[in-house]
Amino acid sequence: MRANVIRRWLTLFCVLFVWCGGGASATKPPIRVLVSFSILKDIVHEIGGADVRVTSLIGPDSDAHVFEPSPDQLRVLAQAQLFVVNGLGLEGWETRLVQSAQYGGPVVVASHGISPIETAGSGAPAPDPHAWQDVKNAEIYAANIAQALEDADPERAEDYRRGLDRYRAELKALDRDIRDELAGIPPAKRRVITTHDAFTYYGRAYDVIFLAPEGLSTDSEPSAEGIARLIRQIRREGIKALFLENVSDPRLMEALAREVGATLGPPLFSDALSRADEPASTYVKMMRCNTAALKEGMLKN
Numbered sequence: 001m002r003a004n005v006i007r008r009w010l011t012l013f014c015v016l017f018v019w020c021g022g023g024a025s026a027t028k029p030p031i032r033v034l035v036s037f038s039i040l041k042d043i044v045h046e047i048g049g050a051d052v053r054v055t056s057l058i059g060p061d062s063d064a065h066v067f068e069p070s071p072d073q074l075r076v077l078a079q080a081q082l083f084v085v086n087g088l089g090l091e092g093w094e095t096r097l098v099q100s101a102q103y104g105g106p107v108v109v110a111s112h113g114i115s116p117i118e119t120a121g122s123g124a125p126a127p128d129p130h131a132w133q134d135v136k137n138a139e140i141y142a143a144n145i146a147q148a149l150e151d152a153d154p155e156r157a158e159d160y161r162r163g164l165d166r167y168r169a170e171l172k173a174l175d176r177d178i179r180d181e182l183a184g185i186p187p188a189k190r191r192v193i194t195t196h197d198a199f200t201y202y203g204r205a206y207d208v209i210f211l212a213p214e215g216l217s218t219d220s221e222p223s224a225e226g227i228a229r230l231i232r233q234i235r236r237e238g239i240k241a242l243f244l245e246n247v248s249d250p251r252l253m254e255a256l257a258r259e260v261g262a263t264l265g266p267p268l269f270s271d272a273l274s275r276a277d278e279p280a281s282t283y284v285k286m287m288r289c290n291t292a293a294l295k296e297g298m299l300k301n
């Protein structure tokens with residue numbers, strides 16, 4: 001009898017607790033976050049989980065260098081509570097987009113605080129935007145994003161901090177694994193040809209030299225002279241590790257491979273994740289996938 005009374009009181013207490021806000025973070029709707037491209041979407045999701053509803057302007061397997069917003073996307077930005085971009089010049093269209101959507105909320109630059117690689121390209125030196133290709137930089141992205149989520153949604157600050165701690169441990173393990181995976185490859189074999197220069201941060205972090213016939217951006221065309229020079233280099237150095245990226249036009253690299261008698265490796269994921277049912281659907285999977293492909297290619301050199 002007494003136990004029954006206690007149980008009834010406990011049930012009533014639990015119901016009141018949820019009603020009165022004790023379970024606010026469970027009942028509060030998720031915060032609306034818009035990001036520029038798929039890799040940021042994954043990082044926001046890893047940290048925020050069910051507390052965030054994250055939408056990406058640029059989807060999987062798509063090029064972030066060239067982007068035209070649709071009217072629907074302008075509406076999504078207008079209603080967002082937080083907008084996360086990469087920065088370092090990747091989203092040349094960002095200011096115009098914010099103005100067109102009349103978005104007045106916070107714009108967070110995920111790459112803030114990384115040490116940028118300057119690149120000459122065809123014009124004046126500019127920062128290379130592909131900083132996420134170094135896992136240590138992805139840790140900085142994650143910390144910036146967690147802080148932005150906390151600022152925008154302080155009630156769930158502790159959830160975001162926990163999400164960051166868990167994800168940071170995963171990134172540290174990933175960085176170690178990449179180093180271990182590549183450790184046995186002799187320096188002379190550490191040369192790779194890719195379509196567009198998206199791997200300089202990967203190269204600096206993990207000691208691989210990347211050569212690319214295209215300039216920094218996927219919208220620039222390689223010169224005939226540049227390609228001829230690259231072919232001479234491939235032959236001279238016996239490079240067999242030739243790769244396409246998931247966001248690039250394959251024709252040039254296929255022609256190059258034929259010319260030097262090499263076979264192309266599987267596509268590398270540079271500026272976008274794969275679709276959900278493919279092997280690079282998260283940032284961590286993407287880095288593991290690229291590393292396995294690069295290793296196999298370099299061992300053929």
Ligand SMILES: [Zn+2]
Nearest residue numbers: 130198218271
């Ligand atoms: Zn790129």
